[in-house]
Amino acid sequence: MLPLVMKKTPSGIAPLIQVDRRAREPLHRQIYNAYRAAIVERALRPKQQVPSTRTLASELGVSRIPVLNAYAQLLAEGYFEARVGAGTVVSSMLPDEVRSPQHAQASTSSRRCAAPVPPNSISLPSMGNILPWLGPRLGAFSPGQPAFDQFPFKVWSRLVARHSRNLRPPSMHYGSPMGSNGLREAVAGYLRTARGVRCEAEQIMIVSGSQQALEITARVLLEPGNSVWMEEPGYRFARALFNLQGCQIVPVPVDREGLNVSAGIKRCKNARAALVTPSHQYPLGVTMSASRRLQLLEWSHRSGSWIIEDDYDSEYRYESMPIASLQGLDRGSQVVYIGTFSKVLFPSLRLAYLVIPRDLIERFLAVRFTFDIAPPNFFQSVVADFIREGHFSRHIRRMRLLYRDRRSALLNGLRAQLDIPIDVTGEQAGLHLSIKLPRDFCDHEISERASRQRIWLAPLSSYYRKRPSQQGFILGFSNTPAEDMPRAVRKLRDVIHPR
Amino acid sequence: MLPLVMKKTPSGIAPLIQVDRRAREPLHRQIYNAYRAAIVERALRPKQQVPSTRTLASELGVSRIPVLNAYAQLLAEGYFEARVGAGTVVSSMLPDEVRSPQHAQASTSSRRCAAPVPPNSISLPSMGNILPWLGPRLGAFSPGQPAFDQFPFKVWSRLVARHSRNLRPPSMHYGSPMGSNGLREAVAGYLRTARGVRCEAEQIMIVSGSQQALEITARVLLEPGNSVWMEEPGYRFARALFNLQGCQIVPVPVDREGLNVSAGIKRCKNARAALVTPSHQYPLGVTMSASRRLQLLEWSHRSGSWIIEDDYDSEYRYESMPIASLQGLDRGSQVVYIGTFSKVLFPSLRLAYLVIPRDLIERFLAVRFTFDIAPPNFFQSVVADFIREGHFSRHIRRMRLLYRDRRSALLNGLRAQLDIPIDVTGEQAGLHLSIKLPRDFCDHEISERASRQRIWLAPLSSYYRKRPSQQGFILGFSNTPAEDMPRAVRKLRDVIHPR
Numbered sequence: 001m002l003p004l005v006m007k008k009t010p011s012g013i014a015p016l017i018q019v020d021r022r023a024r025e026p027l028h029r030q031i032y033n034a035y036r037a038a039i040v041e042r043a044l045r046p047k048q049q050v051p052s053t054r055t056l057a058s059e060l061g062v063s064r065i066p067v068l069n070a071y072a073q074l075l076a077e078g079y080f081e082a083r084v085g086a087g088t089v090v091s092s093m094l095p096d097e098v099r100s101p102q103h104a105q106a107s108t109s110s111r112r113c114a115a116p117v118p119p120n121s122i123s124l125p126s127m128g129n130i131l132p133w134l135g136p137r138l139g140a141f142s143p144g145q146p147a148f149d150q151f152p153f154k155v156w157s158r159l160v161a162r163h164s165r166n167l168r169p170p171s172m173h174y175g176s177p178m179g180s181n182g183l184r185e186a187v188a189g190y191l192r193t194a195r196g197v198r199c200e201a202e203q204i205m206i207v208s209g210s211q212q213a214l215e216i217t218a219r220v221l222l223e224p225g226n227s228v229w230m231e232e233p234g235y236r237f238a239r240a241l242f243n244l245q246g247c248q249i250v251p252v253p254v255d256r257e258g259l260n261v262s263a264g265i266k267r268c269k270n271a272r273a274a275l276v277t278p279s280h281q282y283p284l285g286v287t288m289s290a291s292r293r294l295q296l297l298e299w300s301h302r303s304g305s306w307i308i309e310d311d312y313d314s315e316y317r318y319e320s321m322p323i324a325s326l327q328g329l330d331r332g333s334q335v336v337y338i339g340t341f342s343k344v345l346f347p348s349l350r351l352a353y354l355v356i357p358r359d360l361i362e363r364f365l366a367v368r369f370t371f372d373i374a375p376p377n378f379f380q381s382v383v384a385d386f387i388r389e390g391h392f393s394r395h396i397r398r399m400r401l402l403y404r405d406r407r408s409a410l411l412n413g414l415r416a417q418l419d420i421p422i423d424v425t426g427e428q429a430g431l432h433l434s435i436k437l438p439r440d441f442c443d444h445e446i447s448e449r450a451s452r453q454r455i456w457l458a459p460l461s462s463y464y465r466k467r468p469s470q471q472g473f474i475l476g477f478s479n480t481p482a483e484d485m486p487r488a489v490r491k492l493r494d495v496i497h498p499r
Numbered sequence: 500m501l502p503l504v505m506k507k508t509p510s511g512i513a514p515l516i517q518v519d520r521r522a523r524e525p526l527h528r529q530i531y532n533a534y535r536a537a538i539v540e541r542a543l544r545p546k547q548q549v550p551s552t553r554t555l556a557s558e559l560g561v562s563r564i565p566v567l568n569a570y571a572q573l574l575a576e577g578y579f580e581a582r583v584g585a586g587t588v589v590s591s592m593l594p595d596e597v598r599s600p601q602h603a604q605a606s607t608s609s610r611r612c613a614a615p616v617p618p619n620s621i622s623l624p625s626m627g628n629i630l631p632w633l634g635p636r637l638g639a640f641s642p643g644q645p646a647f648d649q650f651p652f653k654v655w656s657r658l659v660a661r662h663s664r665n666l667r668p669p670s671m672h673y674g675s676p677m678g679s680n681g682l683r684e685a686v687a688g689y690l691r692t693a694r695g696v697r698c699e700a701e702q703i704m705i706v707s708g709s710q711q712a713l714e715i716t717a718r719v720l721l722e723p724g725n726s727v728w729m730e731e732p733g734y735r736f737a738r739a740l741f742n743l744q745g746c747q748i749v750p751v752p753v754d755r756e757g758l759n760v761s762a763g764i765k766r767c768k769n770a771r772a773a774l775v776t777p778s779h780q781y782p783l784g785v786t787m788s789a790s791r792r793l794q795l796l797e798w799s800h801r802s803g804s805w806i807i808e809d810d811y812d813s814e815y816r817y818e819s820m821p822i823a824s825l826q827g828l829d830r831g832s833q834v835v836y837i838g839t840f841s842k843v844l845f846p847s848l849r850l851a852y853l854v855i856p857r858d859l860i861e862r863f864l865a866v867r868f869t870f871d872i873a874p875p876n877f878f879q880s881v882v883a884d885f886i887r888e889g890h891f892s893r894h895i896r897r898m899r900l901l902y903r904d905r906r907s908a909l910l911n912g913l914r915a916q917l918d919i920p921i922d923v924t925g926e927q928a929g930l931h932l933s934i935k936l937p938r939d940f941c942d943h944e945i946s947e948r949a950s951r952q953r954i955w956l957a958p959l960s961s962y963y964r965k966r967p968s969q970q971g972f973i974l975g976f977s978n979t980p981a982e983d984m985p986r987a988v989r990k991l992r993d994v995i996h997p998r
Contacts, residue, residue, distance in 0.1 A: 011889055011892065011893065012692070012892065013688070013689055013692045013693045013891075013892040014692075014693065014892065014896075015692045016693060016694070016821060017820065018820050038692075043695065043697075044691070044692060045688065045691070048688060048692070049889070055896065059820075059896070060820065124862075124865035124866060124868075124869055125865055125868060126861075126865070130676065130868050145672075148668035148671050148672075149668060151671070156663075156666070157663040157664055157666065160660070160663040161656075161659070161660050161663060164655070164656040164659040164660060164663075167650075167655070169647035169648060169650075171847060172645075172647050172845035172846065172847050172848075173644075173647075173846055173847055174846045174847060175847050177629065189512070189544065189547060190512055192541075192542040192543070192544070193511070193512045193513075193514045193515070193537075193542060193543060194512045194513060194515060195515070196515045196542065198542075207871075208707060208871045209872050211869070211871050211872050212871035215870050215871065224723070237868075237869065237872075240869045241869050241870075244718070244866070244869055321515065321516065321517055321558075321559065324515050346671035346672075347671065347672055347673045348670060348671050348672060348673060348674050348873070348876035348877070349671075349876075350871070350872075350873070350876075362625075366624055366629070367743070369624060369629050369736070370624065370710070370714075370736065370739045370743055371710065371714050371740075371870075372706075372707045372708050372710050372711035372714065373708050373710050373736075373846075373849075374847070374849070375707075375849065376707065376847060376849035376850075376878070377847035377848075378847070378848075379875070390510055390511070390548070392512075393510065393513065393550070397513075397554070397558075
């Protein structure tokens with residue numbers, strides 16, 4: 001990217017130089033020495049800009065003469081170099097002593113007494129688990145990726161430009177820990193209309209992604225030692241969060257009707273909370289049946305337990321109308337509802353929301369404030385306008401048609417090409433479906449083979465907490481054009497074979 | 500704000516309507532009933548847009564005829580109204596039954612069995628403590644507020660527009676939990692040069708404000724029951740965070756040289772960590788002396804304790820060159836360094852950073868990922884360019900001169916107008932100074948009087964954990980023009996009198 005046109009030559013950050021007028025050493029020598037030391041110790045790096053002589057003189061409160069002298073010497077000795085239009089920079093060809101490896105290593109740890117870190121961090125996800133999340137995923141089947149190239153870039157960038165031009169002091173302050181009123185109103189209206197959530201804007205809290213929604217919820221509702229029902233298989237990174245909070249996880253099996261409530265009651269009747277994905281179970285994709293929903297609410301009322309409803313991709317339902325949220329069925333206020341813009345807009349926006357039971361608003365607000373004060377302001381206004389002006393519902397409608405085609409292409413491909421008996425679940429909604437493999441297949445082995453072909457396959461077995469677990473894959477279809485799907489499925493077929 | 504010009508009439512969000520073709524009730528009646536119920540139950544609200552008949556028919560998978568019939572009836576009965584250019588909306592003049600208060604109250608909690616929330620939330624900040632943080636502060640002296648009107652809006656908004664035009668799929672993915680490489684490089688360069696921090700870009704983690712930096716640090720380094728040194732007086736919202744984490748807070752007095760390390764050792768030799776603000780103590784504003792810095796590092800090495808250095812406003816130093824960070828003095832790796840863009844740019848940006856000892860990077864990354872996956876992407880790129888292109892250091896230089904003037908105006912005003920013996924500290928740096936009042940003054944009483952005059956004064960005593968505490972105020976000067984200062988100080992004088 002080209003820098004903006006500027007009137008002046010860019011001027012670097014002023015380094016930490018202490019000058020002492022009463023010292024015997026002349027000022028130009030002090031400045032020279034300070035620069036030389038900073039370069040040798042690699043506090044200043046090759047090609048880094050240094051301030052103009054005028055700027056530095058004013059920073060140090062000295063006349064320009066000693067600064068000019070010091071710069072001349074540093075240039076002459078090759079510590080600095082002058083670049084046309086770019087001012088003075090630290091030389092990219094430094095003397096050997098500076099480039100020697102022990103200097104590069106200077107800041108490496110040599111702790112005298114190793115300070116310990118708490119052992120509970122051990123249950124956290126490792127880099128290996130996180131890595132696939134870090135950037136563009138490999139291959140056709142990575143789950144939860146919206147069709148980025150279909151995003152309404154033009155409308156979005158016009159909204160961004162408008163809000164950027166209108167940046168004013170009032171919106172530069174911290175803002176409310178609950179989020180901006182405009183976005184909370186827009187989200188509440190959307191949830192009441194499209195998701196059957198019973199809420200007012202005052203119950204909405206804007207957060208930085210649904211993981212943060214879970215984090216805040218866990219901190220408000222749970223204490224170390226509490227038991228929590230989690231779907232088995234279930235969302236892995238929620239597990240890490242509950243572990244970090246010191247909670248006991250009770251895995252409750254999921255069948256064709258969703259979470260098996262009776263099994264949960266048998267395992268741990270008095271769990272403090274249950275985390276569920278009733279619209280499109282993660283990862284299997286099943287929709288929780290009406291009778292299970294009522295059973296779950298009944299249990300939560302009787303045992304005084306909380307239900308955390310994660311409604312992460314329910315906007316996309318292909319074969320029937322969307323099913324109302326669990327929260328909307330609840331006549332008490334036992335349900336905390338979580339939704340996100342990651343799947344409908346895009347993940348790096350980091351915007352999601354919580355619907356909080358009225359009597360807990362103060363608690364949630366206090367915990368949120370203590371964690372990170374308030375959400376950033378700018379994109380809250382952009383998204384509020386995006387919803388208010390109708391772009392949001394139009395985008396969802398367009399994407400639903402697109403994803404339906406992509407899903408059909410995946411289903412057709414699987415039916416036509418896979419010659420092993422697979423069991424497909426969760427294809428009615430969302431951005432992924434799941435396939436279950438017969439027992440003589442090992443999903444991790446296949447996944448490793450696939451990664452060598454640059455296909456990233458999420459093995460179903462890693463979503464189970466207990467062994468032996470089901471083998472299979474979560475197959476995302478939302479970011480692969482329908483016409484590319486047959487080729488992708490052929491690749492998949494070629495790596496799937498028994499151990 | 501005017502909506503963008505659009506080709507079509509805006510169309511509302513499709514409501515949750517289940518139609519059943521096999522039911523005896525005709526389709527138009529089913530649609531009519533669903534709308535009527537949603538309006539009566541306030542899932543749809545007055546003036547809310549409804550989808551066009553064409554859109555709804557396609558959503559429901561039915562022909563347009565029954566939808567047209569249902570809409571006609573809803574319009575005729577006054578549930579809907581047609582607005583020129585705005586399509587069809589829910590009527591703003593609804594029948595009485597809909598407006599009755601019991602409907603409005605429908606979603607209020609009537610929990611059968613009150614599910615408990617953990618008692619540890621009790622030590623959290625209350626709304627009263629948080630409120631002053633929520634928006635533009637009242638009056639001249641609110642601390643930590645940059646001069647919003649001096650922000651380089653033009654350059655900023657050009658950078659925003661540029662990045663918005665260049666939004667591409669790769670930057671829409673989650674991104675790294677550590678933050679973007681571009682911003683991490685820019686921050687590392689800045690910290691090495693201007694703050695004497697010893698770091699490489701790989702040690703930088705971008706976070707959503709310094710409060711989140713503290714939250715992540717506390718979770719990595721501390722366990723429930725651990726003791727933590729905090730400056731007395733000290734930053735209140737850090738206290739809330741350590742409380743939430745179940746830590747014991749050991750208040751360690753601050754004198755003219757900063758944290759009294761020997762006093763800390765006497766009170767709790769084996770504290771697990773110490774949170775300090777050595778550049779400009781919060782709230783007193785003193786700078787930690789060189790000997791205290793060495794003493795603190797010596798203690799931390801001997802006892803294997805961590806030091807958390809919060810360097811929140813050290814960019815602004817008025818009477819001497821900035822003092823290098825404590826982190827840069829440390830030859831081991833016992834210091835976790837925190838800095839923020841809230842004071843140098845603006846708070847609602849929610850951008851801050853951590854410098855992590857190398858051997859803890861994995862731990863920090865895992866905890867951060869578990870909390871909220873990764874920071875939002877967009878403004879990381881904007882700020883990286885803002886630094887790289889020299890706007891950042893230019894802005895800091897401009898603001899330093901401006902704040903120096905404002906600070907002098909405040910000091911002159913205090914000297915000229917206050918006729919009681921006050922003790923000023925912390926005026927060498929930062930965005931605020933502190934005044935201490937004689938014992939017969941009560942800062943809370945004065946603060947309440949001031950708030951009735953629309954001046955928000957932060958009472959010093961509320962930054963102490965133990966009573967009896969020092970009375971006084973933290974006076975911010977950065978967001979008040981020098982010419983307005985005399986009048987502001989007169990107002991201050993008028994509310995300060997003994998109890």
